Amino acid sequence: MHFTPFKQAAVILTCLIGVLLVLPNFFAKETLARWPSWVPTRQLSLGLDLRGGAHLLLAMETSEVRKDWLDTLRDDARRRLREAKIGVTGLGVANNAVQVRLAKPEDADSALKELRGIIQPTGNLLVGTSGNDVEIKKADNGVITITPTEVGLQHRIGNAIGAAIETVRRRVDSMGTAEAQIVREGRERILVQVPGLQDTAGLKELIGKTARLTFHEVHPTISASEARQTRVPSGYRVYEAGTREEGAQVLRETPVVRGDELVDAQPAFDSRTNEPVISFRFNNAGARKFGNFTKDHVNQPFAIVLDDQVISAPVIREPILGGSGQISGSFTVETANQLAIQLRSGALPAKLTIVEERTVGPSLGADSIESGKLAGVVGGIATIALTILVYGTFGIFACVGLVVHGVLTVALMTLAGSSLTLPGIAGLVLGIAMAVDANVLIYERIREELRAGKSPIAAIDAGFTRAFVTIADSQLTTLACAFVMFWLGAGPIRGFAVTLTIGILTSIFASVTVVRLLIYYWLRANRGIRRGAEVPV
């Protein structure tokens, strides 16, 4: 039972730092702004279940990523073979691969040489997942297949997810909500957390659309119904109507201009009809392409297609050379605004579907905080009363330890930046009960040693040393449990595991070291105590 002055100072300093770190939680943000810069002002962040907000888990349609890539590979192969003047009789996508049928079998070697230029090394060399992104093989019947590899596909999906996160972030930010968290989760999912959001329907609407905008040439003679009955001409496709005013159209599959060449899109009103429209502007390359196309197709219709649906098919009255124009398509002010946001923030590389949604309204969050506080206070008082009743003066020391435990737990959580959730509050309160257990073990041991006739100092000393083995064992097993929860857990379980872990770590310091220091001071203050004297435990 000895504490060097250095050790005493270290224990007390730790407690004071803990108090300093917890202090900001009791003040309003405006007050904190006026504090001097050296004082910590970070507050414990609350989980979505306590402060209210939306939690959306989005999954990417990876089949779309694969299809897009195969289309790109097909176009690439066609371009390379055309440039090398190698004739083909068939070139298309089948069985998740691009298949090339050469016109002359003797071209096979030069075709393979050309096509190998497509191959790109990809993947991560460090983790040993590197390799080529496609495999090119020649079958005996002279068909060359270009097959994407798993490594290549993963790489594409990774890129697509990264791009989707950026797009979703721009869209969410444009709603004017701060502090939104958008992160990748697992292989093909994105987690969106927006604290304090009320309008989840709007949010879902906004991120649910791919917003892939394309401008297409309309087939000059064949209508959609004719094409459905007979045959769709090669290179063309039937696109469904996206609004009630438009009909389905037969359009050239390769677009004239894509939405990624837009530099701006804003909601506006048509100067003549006064209906909501979206005005847009292309970049230079886009403007040139669009200008050339409209020059060659005056008095013919062209189609504006959003997510493979025709939203407008106006007739070109005169060449549009300035690179700007407007889209009308029976919008309301709201949908025009939404579409403008989606167009500005760029298209999503593939469709995102909501696979999990958890939204908590602010009123429920506030109620939960209130009940959590009440339960915490009642539980705390019950624990303190029970401890003092059973262990007297030493019980008071244990309660001081408990307060230190609570303070340090909150301090560490603030430092670690982990947020407090509803199950987290339960974990916090349970952590207090577990911290009491350490003191119960020590005090029961001291009582036992006293009954065995040991002197107060020897009994206290033995109580701490002997009980410590048990405390360490029991805390470590709980820690093992908490780690498993964190490792495997999702959402609420994880928050609980974090609080439990921090609670266990601090309880050893608070319930053992701090209480031990207090008893050391008590022993010093009661120097006269001898064998057989009363120990207030």
Place this chain on the structure above:
Amino acid sequence: MRFIPNFKGFDFFPHNTRLPFMRYKGLCFGLSVAAMLISLAIIGVRSFNYGVDFKGGSLIEVQSTSGPADVAQLRERLNKLGVGAVQIQSFGGPTDVLIRVEQQPGGEGEQQAALKKVQEALGTRYAQRRVEVVGPAVSGELRMTGFIAVAAGLLAIVAYVWFRFEWQFALGAIVALTHDVLVTAGIFSLFQLEFDLSIVAALLTILGYSVNDTVVVSDRIRENLRKFKRMDLNELLNISINETLSRTILTGCTAIAVLVALYAFGGEVIRNFNLAMLLGVVIGTYSSIFIAAPLLGYLGVRRDWSGGPAAKPSKSQAATSSQRLNVASK
């Protein structure tokens, strides 16, 4: 320090108790095994009332903005939407209602479509306080993760106990812990209480708490094994349980007091979670006294802790408690 009055605590528990736990070990054991089997049977027959986390579908908590909620009217209106059976129950106060929409056939998109229908039908009279939608892919994953989490937690604990003690202790711990998890889960199945992700967290915490109790008793057994090398094993186990009894009960009481407070005041959202923990603490305390330690009496433990194979318990080595006290006071 001089300002703090010196006063002794109120020592509730009689000391040097010799409650004959080990004499009834057969009975306790039989009861515990029966409880486990019954729980398994109940789970087998009734299964669980899975929440949206595991079953998929939607859950909407609404609060009436004018007067008490009209559950009957809501039920009639929402069941006409063609989104399958819609379950409606009041939740906490008279204004609060919980609406459950079952998982829709089809894919992920159908869940959102059903939710939209229900939300539109609710109109402005009901404010939506909480919405949870879990699609088929995620609910399947969560079910799997939940199961693995409990199994992995169990294994992690057993590995630790094995490492720190002996295999007999680890076996005792695993039987006690399995008992706790099974019986708690059995009660949830019997009363068809909602079983969701938070209950898995509760089960894991129960594992942690129960093993905590078991380790405390095991520690004392090991200590006594070193101290009384020739004492009859059953007697030694009994003494160890008795010596740690005051601690077991006091810690149990504190935990129960705190959990009762959480259950009563912690709010409707985590009521089931707190109930599971409360049940678990009671069951866990029981199991460490009546299962883990008595099992050692059957299995036998290594008596010579300076090395050597495990010895079978032997009646001839019986020592009286007076002998024990003599040793203790030396």
